[in-house]
Amino acid sequence: MKRNxxxxxxxxxxxxxxxxxxxxxxxxxxxxxxxxxxxGGDGGWDYLSVNPAAHRLYVSHTTQVVVIxxxxxxxxGEIADTPGVHGLAVAPALGRGFASNGRANNVSIVDLATLxxxxxxxxxxxxxxxxxxxxxxEVYAFNGRGQSATVFAxxxxxxxxxxxxxxxxxxxxxxxxxxxVFDNLEDKSEVVAIDTKTHAVVxxxxxxxxxxxxxxxxxxxxxxLFLGCGNRKMVMVDSATGKVVADVPIGQGVDANAFDPGTxxxxxxxGDGTVTIAHEDSPDxxxxxxxxxxxxxxxxxxxxxxTHRIYLATARFEAPAEGQRRGRVVPGSFKILVYGL
Numbered sequence: 001m002k003r004n005x006x007x008x009x010x011x012x013x014x015x016x017x018x019x020x021x022x023x024x025x026x027x028x029x030x031x032x033x034x035x036x037x038x039x040g041g042d043g044g045w046d047y048l049s050v051n052p053a054a055h056r057l058y059v060s061h062t063t064q065v066v067v068i069x070x071x072x073x074x075x076x077g078e079i080a081d082t083p084g085v086h087g088l089a090v091a092p093a094l095g096r097g098f099a100s101n102g103r104a105n106n107v108s109i110v111d112l113a114t115l116x117x118x119x120x121x122x123x124x125x126x127x128x129x130x131x132x133x134x135x136x137x138e139v140y141a142f143n144g145r146g147q148s149a150t151v152f153a154x155x156x157x158x159x160x161x162x163x164x165x166x167x168x169x170x171x172x173x174x175x176x177x178x179x180x181v182f183d184n185l186e187d188k189s190e191v192v193a194i195d196t197k198t199h200a201v202v203x204x205x206x207x208x209x210x211x212x213x214x215x216x217x218x219x220x221x222x223x224x225l226f227l228g229c230g231n232r233k234m235v236m237v238d239s240a241t242g243k244v245v246a247d248v249p250i251g252q253g254v255d256a257n258a259f260d261p262g263t264x265x266x267x268x269x270x271g272d273g274t275v276t277i278a279h280e281d282s283p284d285x286x287x288x289x290x291x292x293x294x295x296x297x298x299x300x301x302x303x304x305x306x307t308h309r310i311y312l313a314t315a316r317f318e319a320p321a322e323g324q325r326r327g328r329v330v331p332g333s334f335k336i337l338v339y340g341l
Contacts (some may be wrong), residue, residue: 031292037336045313047087048302058088077115089132098139100130121157123150135176136196142169161199173218184213205242210235215257222283228254228268245284250276255299269301309340
């Protein structure tokens with residue numbers, strides 16, 4: 001992708017105004033704790049996703065996806081039979097959701113109105129991150145052990161391609177206008193760019209000074225990726241060239257990232273109980289504006305861009321036994337933490 005560096009003055013002025021207004025909104029207040037939503041149940045958890053128009057939050061929890069009504073902040077249902085589920089991608093225009101079932105090596109196609117499974121699509125080994133790509137109306141299942149991406153038609157469920165990635169995929173984002181899907185290869189400390197028409201990897205970009213990235217968020221307007229890296233950095237990458245243009249320090253044990261176009265804030269949630277919040281001051285600069293204290297284990301996160309709230313999943317932990325890094329999860333203590341401006 002080649003972008004013209006000489007923007008018209010009107011476009012440049014609008015862009016600068018957008019950054020300035022985002023800075024003003026971000027400076028109005030700091031993020032703070034609002035409430036917690038009890039979920040209960042036992043076992044682990046993974047990705048969260050939100051459907052702002054439907055006021056729904058989807059939370060992966062062991063063998064099911066818990067559905068929360070954000071108008072009531074209460075659990076209103078579940079998507080069952082999703083063994084080892086990692087995440088749910090939402091296609092609102094189709095009324096469909098797609099759950100990556102890591103232990104079953106498949107993806108469930110779900111009716112979001114009834115929460116019933118309509119079909120299952122076979123994938124590679126251990127589908128983890130799941131992404132709906134609206135430009136081609138396709139779903140990408142990124143297979144952790146398979147080191148590949150399974151691509152299928154969202155409407156029909158027909159597998160269209162299996163893309164070898166050459167490394168362990170983590171989180172992904174799509175840029176429909178550019179015709180690209182981006183994914184972190186955690187074990188290679190790289191980002192791959194996939195052409196959505198040819199289903200081929202067209203670029204591989206090192207992310208130094210970042211290492212072992214897991215989370216990824218995207219600023220579509222300014223063509224920027226935000227990567228949460230295992231060496232306690234969040235790096236900002238030009239999604240057209242692959243160049244790392246900025247980085248800031250974050251906490252330990254990052255898993256998820258989010259970006260809010262309304263405030264120009266980028267978030268990195270970490271298992272040490274912190275969320276680093278940085279402002280994108282310009283396409284080549286970001287500044288940490290807050291280190292939000294959450295709870296230990298709250299490493300997965302999503303953002304509702306209409307309310308600017310962030311949602312994190314965690315639970316209470318028993319005191320660790322001698323030699324253990326952390327204690328076991330207290331049964332029935334699983335919950336969602338809600339933070340806002």
